Amino acid sequence: MARRKVESPSLARSAEPLYRDIRAVLESARAGAYRAVNAAMVHAYWHVGRLIVEHEQGGRKRAAYGEAVLEGLSRRLTADFGRGFDPSNLRYMRLFFQRFPNRDAAPHRSPLKGIRDAVRHKSTGTDVPGDLRPELSWTHYRLLLGVDDARARDWYMSEAADQHWSTRQLDRQISVLYYERLLASRKKASVRKEARQKLAAVAPEQFIRDPYVLEFLDLKDYPALRESAVEQAIIDNMQGFLLELGKGFCFVARQKRMRFEDEDFYVDLAFYNYLLKCFVLIDLKAGKLTHQDIGQMDSYVRVFDAHARPKGDNPTIGLILCSKKNQAVARYSVLSEGRQIFAAKYMKVLPTEAQLAREIEREQRLLEVRPIGKEAR
Numbered sequence: 001m002a003r004r005k006v007e008s009p010s011l012a013r014s015a016e017p018l019y020r021d022i023r024a025v026l027e028s029a030r031a032g033a034y035r036a037v038n039a040a041m042v043h044a045y046w047h048v049g050r051l052i053v054e055h056e057q058g059g060r061k062r063a064a065y066g067e068a069v070l071e072g073l074s075r076r077l078t079a080d081f082g083r084g085f086d087p088s089n090l091r092y093m094r095l096f097f098q099r100f101p102n103r104d105a106a107p108h109r110s111p112l113k114g115i116r117d118a119v120r121h122k123s124t125g126t127d128v129p130g131d132l133r134p135e136l137s138w139t140h141y142r143l144l145l146g147v148d149d150a151r152a153r154d155w156y157m158s159e160a161a162d163q164h165w166s167t168r169q170l171d172r173q174i175s176v177l178y179y180e181r182l183l184a185s186r187k188k189a190s191v192r193k194e195a196r197q198k199l200a201a202v203a204p205e206q207f208i209r210d211p212y213v214l215e216f217l218d219l220k221d222y223p224a225l226r227e228s229a230v231e232q233a234i235i236d237n238m239q240g241f242l243l244e245l246g247k248g249f250c251f252v253a254r255q256k257r258m259r260f261e262d263e264d265f266y267v268d269l270a271f272y273n274y275l276l277k278c279f280v281l282i283d284l285k286a287g288k289l290t291h292q293d294i295g296q297m298d299s300y301v302r303v304f305d306a307h308a309r310p311k312g313d314n315p316t317i318g319l320i321l322c323s324k325k326n327q328a329v330a331r332y333s334v335l336s337e338g339r340q341i342f343a344a345k346y347m348k349v350l351p352t353e354a355q356l357a358r359e360i361e362r363e364q365r366l367l368e369v370r371p372i373g374k375e376a377r
Contacts, residue, residue, distance in 0.1 A: 039134035042141060046132070049097030052090065095145050099153065100132065133161035143170050152179045169243060176213040177356050184210070204276055204317050207246060210344040211359055212321060216240040219348040227284045231268050234284075248275035256281070260303050267300050278314040279304065285322035289343050293320055297341055321346045 052073075056066050070087045077085035131154075140160055147153040156179060160170045173179075217233040217240075234241050235254060242249055249271050256270035269282040281304060283297050297318040304316045318341040325345045347359075 035134065038137055042132065042134070042136070042138055045093045045138060045141075046096055046100065048090070049093035049095070052094045053097055092142055092145060096141060099145055099150075133157055135161040135164075137167065139167045140165075140170055143167060143174060147174060155179050163247070165243075172216075173243075176215075180357070181209045181211070204278070204314075204340060207248075207273065207276060208317075208319060208342045208344060209246070210325075212244055212344055212346045213356075214241070214244065214346050215349055216244075217348065227268065227286050230284045230286060234269065245271070248273040249280065250274065252279070258300070258303050258308060260307065265300060265303055267304075273317075276314060276317070277312075278316055279309065280317045280319060282319045282321060285320060287322065288324040289320065289322045293322070294341065294343070301340060315340050318342070319344065323348070 052070070055069070067087075070090050074085055074087045074090060077090075136157065140157075144153050144157055144160075147156060156170065156174060159165065159173075165173065214234075216237050217230070219230060219233055231254065238251055242251065250273075252270040252272050254269060256267045258265040258267070267281045268284045271280040271282065272278070273280055281297070281300050283293065283300070285293055297320050301316050301318040309316055320341075320343040322343060323346060325343060
């Protein structure tokens with residue numbers, strides 16, 4: 001029996017840089033091939049949807065006729081190309097074209113030409129024709145088709161691509177009305193500006209939304225829930241919490257210690273936002289917001305700015321996350337002034353779309369009755 005040649009440790013160490021370089025090349029090529037094939041298939045499905053719509057418009061418009069055509073197409077395409085062409089998926093392709101009708105610069109050119117263009121990656125100086133994002137998979141687009149509002153759909157598409165959301169993350173953000181909550185907690189003009197210009201310079205309050213949906217923490221809804229339990233659940237589910245916080249946040253510390261003269265202060269959670277270029281201090285409250293909570297956060301922010309804020313950073317933001325908001329306290333406190341302190345409600349269970357819509361409408365009504373010149377917190 002032939003003996004296997006054993007590589008000497010010194011030889012293995014000397015070849016390690018070569019192995020890493022080769023591995024990097026192959027992984028890059030594999031990722032590039034996946035992106036190219038994915039972009040080509042998404043573009044092809046758009047063209048399939050276009051052809052179906054044009055055929056239906058050119059022929060009889062009765063629904064029964066269209067469904068019969070899809071059934072026949074499904075049988076033949078499945079026989080030729082395998083799975084992925086059932087009637088339901090063909091309907092998605094048709095809706096894909098209908099919901100993104102102007103995404104192709106030349107919708108009537110040859111589909112094969114479009115697919116060849118789609119395969120060419122950004123590094124070559126070209127991209128998928130129109131506004132479709134080649135980073136997203138067909139599953140991403142199927143989820144986006146469930147968003148009726150065109151502006152919201154565009155925003156989710158851009159965020160999913162820019163923030164590298166998985167399909168599961170995109171599904172969650174859509175289900176908890178992420179965009180709609182953003183609208184409710186910001187000046188609408190600023191949201192539209194962000195959608196167009198992708199976070200050009202934005203104000204700190206535009207990064208704070210209300211409510212925050214923390215269903216992924218799996219917190220039990222009982223009166224004796226302590227802030228320490230909420231804090232621990234956030235630490236254990238940091239990835240989901242960062243996703244809910246939004247853009248630019250990174251975790252810094254838990255129970256961040258700040259010392260002033262002979263007294264120590266501890267804030268529950270400390271984050272840094274590299275887009276705002278400032279620290280964000282978060283205090284957790286398991287009950288209703290009080291004046292004492294606001295005063296305490298005001299002290300935290302003042303002490304941090306005076307003794308811990310790096311030179312050149314913007315003023316620190318203080319955020320109080322509470323399970324119940326007191327609108328009277330919020331209105332007649334520093335929260336209604338132009339300071340860097342905010343309060344927001346967190347929800348421990350995933351609400352229905354109707355419940356979340358009512359919550360958003362309630363917040364919008366409260367904004368409308370605020371005195372002119374006061375920002376919503």
